[in-house]
Amino acid sequence: MHHLTALVTLLAIAFYFFTSINVSRARTRTGVKVPAMSGHPDFERAFRIQMNTLEWMPIFLPALWLFAIYISDAIAAGIGVVWIIGRIVYFIGYSQAAAKRGPGFGIQALAAVALWAGALGAVVLRMV
Amino acid sequence: MHHLTALVTLLAIAFYFFTSINVSRARTRTGVKVPAMSGHPDFERAFRIQMNTLEWMPIFLPALWLFAIYISDAIAAGIGVVWIIGRIVYFIGYSQAAAKRGPGFGIQALAAVALWAGALGAVVLRMV
Amino acid sequence: MHHLTALVTLLAIAFYFFTSINVSRARTRTGVKVPAMSGHPDFERAFRIQMNTLEWMPIFLPALWLFAIYISDAIAAGIGVVWIIGRIVYFIGYSQAAAKRGPGFGIQALAAVALWAGALGAVVLRMV
Numbered sequence: 557m558h559h560l561t562a563l564v565t566l567l568a569i570a571f572y573f574f575t576s577i578n579v580s581r582a583r584t585r586t587g588v589k590v591p592a593m594s595g596h597p598d599f600e601r602a603f604r605i606q607m608n609t610l611e612w613m614p615i616f617l618p619a620l621w622l623f624a625i626y627i628s629d630a631i632a633a634g635i636g637v638v639w640i641i642g643r644i645v646y647f648i649g650y651s652q653a654a655a656k657r658g659p660g661f662g663i664q665a666l667a668a669v670a671l672w673a674g675a676l677g678a679v680v681l682r683m684v
Numbered sequence: 685m686h687h688l689t690a691l692v693t694l695l696a697i698a699f700y701f702f703t704s705i706n707v708s709r710a711r712t713r714t715g716v717k718v719p720a721m722s723g724h725p726d727f728e729r730a731f732r733i734q735m736n737t738l739e740w741m742p743i744f745l746p747a748l749w750l751f752a753i754y755i756s757d758a759i760a761a762g763i764g765v766v767w768i769i770g771r772i773v774y775f776i777g778y779s780q781a782a783a784k785r786g787p788g789f790g791i792q793a794l795a796a797v798a799l800w801a802g803a804l805g806a807v808v809l810r811m812v
Numbered sequence: 813m814h815h816l817t818a819l820v821t822l823l824a825i826a827f828y829f830f831t832s833i834n835v836s837r838a839r840t841r842t843g844v845k846v847p848a849m850s851g852h853p854d855f856e857r858a859f860r861i862q863m864n865t866l867e868w869m870p871i872f873l874p875a876l877w878l879f880a881i882y883i884s885d886a887i888a889a890g891i892g893v894v895w896i897i898g899r900i901v902y903f904i905g906y907s908q909a910a911a912k913r914g915p916g917f918g919i920q921a922l923a924a925v926a927l928w929a930g931a932l933g934a935v936v937l938r939m940v
Contacts, residue, residue, distance in 0.1 A: 557810070559807055559810055559811050560811075562750050562754070562803070562807045563804075563807050563808070563811070565746050565750065566746075566747070566750065566800060566803060566804045566807065569742065569743050569746060569747060569800060570800070572742065572743065573743055576739060589782075590732065590782045590785075591725065591728040591729045591731070591732040591782055592722075592728070593721075593722070593728075593732075594722075606739070610738075610739055610742065613742040614742070617742065617746060
């Protein structure tokens with residue numbers, strides 16, 4: 557069993573869910589009506605934060621689980637926590653201004669790439 | 685093995701696939717040419733239905749499977765069926781008017797939150 | 813263990829990641845500033861390529877893994893490679909013109925449907 561990775565998965569989902577709720581709140585605040593997805597920079601940034609988080613989910617979650625299964629539950633979960641922290645930093649920065657989205661993006665990208673590269677190395681090692 | 689959860693996963697994917705086909709059909713009907721993603725309210729609602737279903741997939745699927753693994757295949761699958769029903773109600777309502785998207789959204793959100801909360805509780809219980 | 817399917821999963825993620833990087837490069841080349849998601853046909857096509865690949869991830873990955881678990885790791889991985897090839901053909905075609913996106917889309921859709929239908933058949937057979 558991979559309890560720590562399961563826990564980090566549920567926390568990552570919860571944070572992603574929060575970015576979705578934030579889009580609804582930005583809609584109300586800026587007056588952009590559904591189904592429109594543009595019309596106010598604050599709304600568009602909130603939407604891009606959610607979308608970017610969504611865009612990375614199919615990279616993060618499979619890499620996290622393959623790392624956990626092939627290497628270590630605890631290390632996978634630890635790197636997963638770094639990914640969530642990067643996502644929170646990205647959320648705070650991008651909410652203020654598009655130019656401030658870099659550091660958080662970099663942290664989460666490094667964490668995701670570490671999970672991916674670790675899993676790839678471990679899978680290849682098992683096959684040879 | 686988790687046969688019922690596997691079956692519900694494949695049915696959920698099939699319904700999500702149907703929302704994608706519906707976007708293509710709305711494109712033809714409204715004359716919005718690729719790669720444009722706006723230009724006619726009917727097309728935009730069809731696109732938002734697909735997008736919203738996509739946005740919930742990384743919440744629904746991991747929560748469904750963690751619930752199935754940590755608690756019960758049959759209960760997970762049952763709640764998963766409720767999620768699909770909520771998605772169908774959302775599809776029908778939102779296709780008619782943006783104002784009618786509420787009830788279906790609420791049903792699928794409750795089902796997803798139930799899966800998430802159940803999985804979280806079960807994971808935490810195993811760790812303590 | 814399903815080493816081949818794990819490997820194909822990591823390769824599919826890597827290609828999807830590449831479509832994301834391509835959006836950033838198209839942004840720089842066409843001068844479309846964040847958070848805007850439209851404004852130049854070349855950028856919009858690059859964005860649609862990434863989005864369409866993202867849209868198929870929750871169909872492809874669960875179907876791939878259920879096929880691998882219920883039927884065969886090697887066959888799942890083989891069909892998964894076809895999916896990636898279809899995605900590459902789609903990327904090259906759609907990058908040139910919207911009208912050239914058909915063949916690659918068809919290849920990856922057939923591969924995904926084969927995984928889905930195979931998994932469904934195998935799950936149902938186990939249950940009866």
